[in-house]
Amino acid sequence: MKILLxxxxxxxxxxxxxxxxxxxxxxxxFTNGNAALQYAQKEKCDxxxxxxxxxxxxxxxxxxxxxxxxxxxxxxxxxGHGSEEDYLAGTxxxxxxxxxxxxxxxxxxxxxxxxx
Amino acid sequence: xxxxxxxxxxxxxxxxxxxxxxxxHELKNALAVINENAxxxxxxxxxxxxxxxxxxxxIKGVGxxxxxxVKHADSILKxxxxxxxxxxxxxxxxxxxxxxxxxxxxxxxITSNRGIRVYLDKPASxxxxxxxxxxxxxxxxxxxxxxxxxxxEEKEIGLIPEKTEQGSRIRxxxxxxxxxxxxxxxxxxxLLGALHAEIVAExxxxxxxxxxxxxxx
Numbered sequence: 017m018k019i020l021l022x023x024x025x026x027x028x029x030x031x032x033x034x035x036x037x038x039x040x041x042x043x044x045x046f047t048n049g050n051a052a053l054q055y056a057q058k059e060k061c062d063x064x065x066x067x068x069x070x071x072x073x074x075x076x077x078x079x080x081x082x083x084x085x086x087x088x089x090x091x092x093x094x095x096g097h098g099s100e101e102d103y104l105a106g107t108x109x110x111x112x113x114x115x116x117x118x119x120x121x122x123x124x125x126x127x128x129x130x131x132x
Numbered sequence: 133x134x135x136x137x138x139x140x141x142x143x144x145x146x147x148x149x150x151x152x153x154x155x156x157h158e159l160k161n162a163l164a165v166i167n168e169n170a171x172x173x174x175x176x177x178x179x180x181x182x183x184x185x186x187x188x189x190x191i192k193g194v195g196x197x198x199x200x201x202v203k204h205a206d207s208i209l210k211x212x213x214x215x216x217x218x219x220x221x222x223x224x225x226x227x228x229x230x231x232x233x234x235x236x237x238x239x240x241x242i243t244s245n246r247g248i249r250v251y252l253d254k255p256a257s258x259x260x261x262x263x264x265x266x267x268x269x270x271x272x273x274x275x276x277x278x279x280x281x282x283x284x285e286e287k288e289i290g291l292i293p294e295k296t297e298q299g300s301r302i303r304x305x306x307x308x309x310x311x312x313x314x315x316x317x318x319x320x321x322x323l324l325g326a327l328h329a330e331i332v333a334e335x336x337x338x339x340x341x342x343x344x345x346x347x348x349x
Contacts, residue, residue: 025161027197031168038175069157071245096160097153116160117167 017131018060021045022052022078023067023094028116032065035120041127049073049081056085063130065123068095079111090130094118143323147270148219154241155212162205169198211237218266223348226265228293228300229254235269236291239276248280253292261300262347267327274320275304275331275342284308284338299346307338316340 019041023029026047033043044061046052049072052064064082066075073081079091092112112126173194180186214234232252236243243250272291279289283306290305314333317324324331330343 025165027165027201028161028168031165031172035168035172035175038179069245071247096157096164116164118164120171 017062017127018042018044019127020052020056020061020064020082020089022047022049022064022070022075024048024070025067029067032118032123039124049078052078053081053085056082056089060086061089063090063092063127065092065094068093069097092123092126143320144266144270147273150242151215151238151273152212155208155215155238158208158241159205162201162208165201166198166205169194169201207237215269218269221265223262223264225260226263226268228259228261228268228302228344230258231265231268232272232291232293232302235272235276238269239273243276243280246280248283248287248289250276250289250291253290255293255295259293259295259300261344263327263344264348267323268344271317271320271323271327271329271342272302274317274323275340278317279304279307279310279340282307282309282311282314296343298343300344302342302344304340304342305338307340310335310338310340314340 019033019036021029021033021036021043022045023032024047029045029047033045036043044055044059046055049070053073056064061082064079066078068075070078075093079093082089083091092114094114094116096116112129114122114126173191176186176191176194211234215238229252233254236250236252239250276289276291283289285308286306288306290303292303292305294301294303310333312335314335316331316333328345328348332341332343333339334341
């Protein structure tokens with residue numbers, strides 16, 4: 017399973033990717049939306065884990081553009097706030113949210129939901 | 133009482149909320165990085181239990197990252213504490229460059245999210261006025277926030293505090309896209325009044341100057 021991880025906090029996203037790779041996933045990380053979009057133009061991905069608040073292209077806008085490119089891609093959002101507004105905006109569209117700091121167990125459970 | 137209301141009134145609370153929300157987001161990110169690195173250490177130990185050799189340099193590297201992030205989170209908390217205490221006294225001796233340095237640290241995430249670098253030309257010696265530290269932070273942030281629309285290609289705003297005969301001034305520079313007839317802080321007349329401050333646009337120099345009296349009286 018190929019997973020795209022995008023968060024402007026490099027140490028967070030790179031470590032999370034490494035931990036997913038240890039568990040057998042093909043994880044690719046980026047610190048901005050543009051780099052992730054460039055990658056997704058060339059490579060098919062199964063799932064994207066996106067930070068909601070990022071400079072330039074935020075997670076929700078990035079999701080819209082990635083979904084246009086790859087309609088079968090699934091999405092999990094990471095949020096530092098867990099504000100109700102963001103949560104509702106996401107769940108209405110059928111996406112999953114995780115609140116930072118991320119519990120790897122919860123992330124794996126969400127990934128497994130998509131795998132099923 | 134009126135003066136305090138002007139400084140700490142509705143927009144004052146909004147400013148407090150905005151800064152607190154941004155800092156809490158920064159702290160969340162720091163905690164998230166610490167959490168991932170702690171998780172990585174656990175993962176590495178689990179792998180070693182399954183026969184993968186444990187690389188001491190790798191463990192050391194992860195430990196250093198955690199310590200760096202703790203240091204970073206501690207500096208955020210120190211700034212947050214200084215910000216919270218800025219409301220303690222309505223008016224006191226306030227070092228302008230120090231106050232501006234605090235403001236830039238508090239708002240760095242907000243400005244860098246807009247792709248803008250705000251820098252301070254710190255004078256060699258302290259530059260003090262008798263004013264409300266919180267009011268000054270709020271007013272200077274309102275300036276920076278509205279001037280972010282006027283930055284040039286370098287995407288920078290320079291802050292230059294200087295001494296004047298009447299007190300001090302802060303020059304907001306490099307506002308290359310400033311309109312020829314700018315409206316500045318139209319909604320902050322009360323705050324300007326409460327601090328006895330004046331604001332002037334120098335359109336030819338692409339600067340805005342905030343003038344502060346030596347003391348509030």
